[in-house]
Amino acid sequence: MKVLVPIKRVVDYNVKVRVSADGSGVDTQGVKMSMNPFDEIAVEEGIRLRESGAAKEVVVVTIGAQAAQDVLRTAMAMGADRAILVKTDETLEPRAVANALKAIIERENPGIVSMGKQAIDDDMNATGQILAAKLGWPQATFASKVTINGERAEVTREIDGGSATYGVPLPAIITADLRLNEPRYASLPNIMKARKKPLETLELSSLGVDTASRLTTVSVAEPAERQAGVMLNSVAELVEKLKTEAKVI
Amino acid sequence: MTALVLLEIENGTVRQASRSAITAASAFGPVDVLVLGAGAEIAARLPGVTRVRHAESLSDAVAEPAAALLAEIASDYTHIVSAASAVGKNILPRLAGLLDVQPIPDVVAIKDAETFVRPIYAGNALATIRSSDSIKILTVRGANFDAVANEGGSAAIEAVSLSSASNVPAVDLISVNLSTSERPELESARVVISGGKGLKDAENFKLLEPVADKLGAAIGASRAAVDSGFAANELQVGQTGKIVAPELYIAVGLSGAIQHLAGMKDSRVIVAINLDPEAPIFRVADYGLVADLFTVLPELEHAL
Numbered sequence: 201m202k203v204l205v206p207i208k209r210v211v212d213y214n215v216k217v218r219v220s221a222d223g224s225g226v227d228t229q230g231v232k233m234s235m236n237p238f239d240e241i242a243v244e245e246g247i248r249l250r251e252s253g254a255a256k257e258v259v260v261v262t263i264g265a266q267a268a269q270d271v272l273r274t275a276m277a278m279g280a281d282r283a284i285l286v287k288t289d290e291t292l293e294p295r296a297v298a299n300a301l302k303a304i305i306e307r308e309n310p311g312i313v314s315m316g317k318q319a320i321d322d323d324m325n326a327t328g329q330i331l332a333a334k335l336g337w338p339q340a341t342f343a344s345k346v347t348i349n350g351e352r353a354e355v356t357r358e359i360d361g362g363s364a365t366y367g368v369p370l371p372a373i374i375t376a377d378l379r380l381n382e383p384r385y386a387s388l389p390n391i392m393k394a395r396k397k398p399l400e401t402l403e404l405s406s407l408g409v410d411t412a413s414r415l416t417t418v419s420v421a422e423p424a425e426r427q428a429g430v431m432l433n434s435v436a437e438l439v440e441k442l443k444t445e446a447k448v449i
Numbered sequence: 450m451t452a453l454v455l456l457e458i459e460n461g462t463v464r465q466a467s468r469s470a471i472t473a474a475s476a477f478g479p480v481d482v483l484v485l486g487a488g489a490e491i492a493a494r495l496p497g498v499t500r501v502r503h504a505e506s507l508s509d510a511v512a513e514p515a516a517a518l519l520a521e522i523a524s525d526y527t528h529i530v531s532a533a534s535a536v537g538k539n540i541l542p543r544l545a546g547l548l549d550v551q552p553i554p555d556v557v558a559i560k561d562a563e564t565f566v567r568p569i570y571a572g573n574a575l576a577t578i579r580s581s582d583s584i585k586i587l588t589v590r591g592a593n594f595d596a597v598a599n600e601g602g603s604a605a606i607e608a609v610s611l612s613s614a615s616n617v618p619a620v621d622l623i624s625v626n627l628s629t630s631e632r633p634e635l636e637s638a639r640v641v642i643s644g645g646k647g648l649k650d651a652e653n654f655k656l657l658e659p660v661a662d663k664l665g666a667a668i669g670a671s672r673a674a675v676d677s678g679f680a681a682n683e684l685q686v687g688q689t690g691k692i693v694a695p696e697l698y699i700a701v702g703l704s705g706a707i708q709h710l711a712g713m714k715d716s717r718v719i720v721a722i723n724l725d726p727e728a729p730i731f732r733v734a735d736y737g738l739v740a741d742l743f744t745v746l747p748e749l750e751h752a753l
Contacts, residue, residue: 217570329542362628364626366623367621378676414551415578417578418577418579419577426719431738435738448640448717
């Protein structure tokens, strides 16, 4: 069985982004970029499935500009076997990404698609579900544990108030929650080896799929700034303020 | 224009976030609701609901048949809405995939029938977006819309069922493991007290409980506290956990990472208690106390 892992290059999670002066988006020029943290977890899960013998090959794919190949190299340094870069300079919505991934999946025939539950830039949490629907596959979203039993997977999902375990026929889409695993670091020798692993580049247009946008960004704004607060010296003062000034207790 | 709200019913009551979704959906016109499993009569009493569509044999815990049913009835509606909950985020994007629509998650404000505001980059920017889809599929943040009351309406109930189940993947729900809590639900609590890594271990994390009891507060946690095993996963507040906006949010021994602030910075009053005066949490706090939480928490319990 093959595991396909779609990954995304996003603004690093430690960067506090700024809204651009013209209100059209956020400034990403010169900002540190890295692999979406949830995708690192999805890559790690793919590699663990291969290490456990449940999978034979781990293929990573990303859709983006030429620069996005750096996250593919990172994934291969972690242990993915090969990579596919679907090149485009446009920013795609989850629906469009799902259409492109569907074309790749039909070509690669994976038994499992392991992907992050959401990207930390658009915070959509939608691509995996849309893709599963378009393929007619089951989806196991927000996964915190995955066990493969032949033709089925047993997946524990994080839900409001706790967790729930599902039996899912394969092939399936699994989206990783934070608690699925702890992604490994790529060692220097593995980073060197990853440079020699195969990286195929395709043009998005060659897939012949609908990637049009359905959403138009009217504007992007900074959230309202909070008023500067005050520092207090004692618990008594705090309780007093909460009672008489803020009137919340 | 008619809107449909996918309702979540838990322990015989409609979840507050679903009742907020009804308020949001009423901006588009009359509101129908869909109930999966038991609880149609409870839903029929919600004010502002025209019609309850009831699929008794389905469950909101399994997305595949739920999304398939929604797709069958979607053409009756211009907008399909749910709370931005684990259930809503699981089912609605799948429905969007079936209908070839781009969903609009985590809506915090509705400008008009096709224009919505949603946070991006962990809440560090607010995007106003316009959708050109003929059916708009959105999840809304409960904290940003007032919830309708539990009683006051009398909607008609109409049974619906999935007519074509043949191409729906067969997923089984094997087991559910819910943590039992007497406290108010985190997302709808008026007061939330959250602990971070500063509490040092799971035993100390319990120091929040007496204060929470005095305030009738829900207990939350930072990701660091959850990852370190001090608190259960579902208590996590932040970009990847729950989004809360209570009247009062008390952050104890947590630094205030971007990811955490995304989940609580719309709270009305924020109190930070931290030993480190440089902690980023103080930048969003209305009231800050630089002090040792191990002395502050018992004092606070006494003073309340």
